[in-house]
Every structure is written in structure tokens, then in C-alpha cells.
Amino acid sequence: MRIVLPGGSGQVGQMLARHFHARGHRVTVLSRSAHPSPWKTLSWDGRTTGDWVTALEGSDLCINLTGRFVNCRYNQANRREIVASRVDATRVLGQVIAGLDRPPALWMNASTATIYRHTLDTQQPNDEFTGVLGGGEPGAPDTWNFSISVAKAWEQAFDEIPTPRTRKVALRSALTLSPDQGGVFDVLLGLVRHGLGGTQGSGKQWVSWIHEVDFIAAVEWIVGHPELEGPVNLAAPSPIHNRDFMRVLRETCGVRIGLPAPAFLIEIGTRFMQTESELVLKSRRVVPGKLMQSGFEFRFEDWPGAAKELVKRWRALQR
Structure with a gap:
């Protein structure tokens, strides 16, 4: 296959590029910053057309x-960039794909599981059929509502331009865990190794x-199953409470x-680290x-098995 990965220089993009390249597919990454790689990389700004269209x-x-x-x-400047980077890139891709003579058969666009409501209850979990989108939950901080509004605007931009010859799937991804340096799992493991890996918040x-492994397999599964369209949740079937995680x-x-890190300490710590508590405290x-x-x-339905495999590979990478 010929595969194009706009924004493919991040953790998930590199994960997919490595996988597809190793299997002999022709991979092209569109990136704002070029860097040496085994696959082709083209420059783009995520807003305007250019040579990458070819x-x-x-x-x-x-x-x-x-x-x-x-x-x-989430200050005003960062909020503008977070929204614009997602919406602008999605819109320009939609305009280009709609006008191509030979458009791709399938366009997957990143989205996020954060789009669903914050819930601490043990009732029906959120799937694509009956899940409740978030926004305006009682007591939810403004930053949480902002993240949900970003997800909704992202998917709206994805849906607004018809591409009749191209199937579209919005990837509502949960935390994607790999042993790569700087990734979510690497950060969480760092907390644990330094004695800070207790219960977070409540x-x-x-x-x-x-x-x-399942993220990549799910992407390949979607390619081979044309009945899958619209939003698709990329999450293991067994979400788990933070304390057990x-x-x-x-x-x-x-x-x-x-x-343990009580909520008020997380608020202080995330402010000091220039990040947001929503990334830890919001329930998904x-x-x-x-x-x-x-x-x-x-392959990894439950967290204990996944954690064991990830820790093993993380340790191997440190040698």
C-alpha cells in the first residue's frame, strides 16, 4: 500500500510508520520539521496546499x-494553537482529498476518547452507539470542557467536506501505550520507579x-473492513479505575x-510542570x-497482561 501520514512525526505516527515500513509498504510522512528516517518525509504546514498533495x-x-x-x-495562546492545528489540517486534507482524481480509498483522522463525558459511575460505559458525549458536566473544570470542545470541532471539520470516493473513520483513541522514550507509559513508569506511582486524585x-500492538492491529483491521465508518473507539475492552491501574x-x-497524589497536589504539580490536571483526573x-x-x-484485553509486556520491553530498551 501507499500510505500517507500527515503529522506522522509524533509518537503514534512513528509507531505506525515503523510498522508499515517494516512490512514493505510505501510510507510518506508529512511533517513541519524534516528529520532523517527510512521512509519519505515531505514538508507541510498543516494549513495550506503544497508539493505534499502529490x-x-x-x-x-x-x-x-x-x-x-x-x-x-491551556492559556489562550495554547488553546488557539491546539484547536487550529487540528481543525486547519483536517480541513485542508478534506479539500485536497475531495478534489483528487485518484483519492485514497480510506482516510482515518485522529480524534480522542476524551470526547465522551466524565463519569465515575459503574453504569453503561461509552461505546460508539450509546456513548454520551461530554461538555457541561456539573462541576467539570473549564479545561475539561475545552478538551471536549476541541474533540467536537476536530470531528466536525472531518465530517463537513464530502469525500464520496473515500471512506472516513475518526479514531477516538484512548491512552496509546508503548515503551518508547517520552511516551505516556514511559512517564507513568518514571513516577512508579521514583516512588510517586500511587493513586492519583480519588x-x-x-x-x-x-x-x-492492538492499536496497530486495529488500524489494519479497519483497513480490511469497509463496513467500519465514522467514529471508532480505539481502546481496550477493560477500562480500569486509576487506583487499580x-x-x-x-x-x-x-x-x-x-x-498517593491528592487532587489539590496534582493541581499544584501540574501548574508547576506547565501541564493540566485534566490529563490525570478526568474519568474516561x-x-x-x-x-x-x-x-x-x-491481544491485550486486560491491564495486567499489557503492563507486564510493556515493562519487559521498556527494560530491554534501557540496556
């Missing part, structure tokens, strides 16, 4: 992952996650002590309804 003509698959990182304070918030990670890593209880209904089988 990469999409006659391609088989486009996976757009463009978006400014959200590990920052510990009742749900953590939705997906192992790298962190406990399993400590036990897997062989660390006995993990200092998301399940992969469409994937499961279509017959997809997860």
Missing part, C-alpha cells in the same frame, strides 16, 4: 495525526487505554511503595463497540 494522489490510505501536543497549560476515575503498574515493576470509561462487533480480537 503524495495523496493515487495513495491507498491517509492517517492524519496532526495536532499540537496538549501536554501544556483513584475512582476510569482509565481507558490501548496497547501499541497504578497498583498493577507498581506490582509489575516490583515497586512496593507509591505515594470507553469501550470498543464497533471493533468488537466486527470480530476484532485484542
